[in-house]
Amino acid sequence: MSLRENERRILAEIEQRLGEEDPRLARHLADFGGADQDGEPGFSGTKAFAWLVCGLIALVLFAMLTALYFSAPAPARTPPPSGQQQSAPQEVPAGTP
Known part of the structure; x- marks a missing residue:
């Protein structure tokens, strides 16, 4: 949003008065604005x-x-609660369908 000429003039006067009254603050505020040497922000x-x-x-x-x-070990498997037996896989005899 661009400023009208009157607003630019008023801002320039405020900036000039600030520079006269407190040059240190004026330099700090100019540096804080982040404008490059062309006056464009960047x-x-x-x-x-x-x-x-x-x-x-x-x-x-x-x-x-x-x-x-990726280097952490995998979580350990917890054994089943006590009192329950772990069922072993049953072997199927050879030759039986």
């Missing part, structure tokens, strides 16, 4: 590096969790 070098580091950390974490999942 990634600065610091932000791009931070996103790269976060992505690498997430990738390493995902790889470690995947390796842990």
Whole structure:
């Protein structure tokens, strides 16, 4: 959404007065906005590096969790409750249908 010329003029005056009254705050707010040298919002070098580091950390974490999942032993089978006998498979004599 673009601003009308009058609104742009008012914002420029506010920015100028802020820069005169508190230059340190004005610099901080200008840096915080993330606008590049053309005035367009975008990634600065610091932000791009931070996103790269976060992505690498997430990738390493995902790889470690995947390796842990596939290297974990299978769950042990629990024996049947006591008092019940485990039925052994019956052998079928050879030659009987």
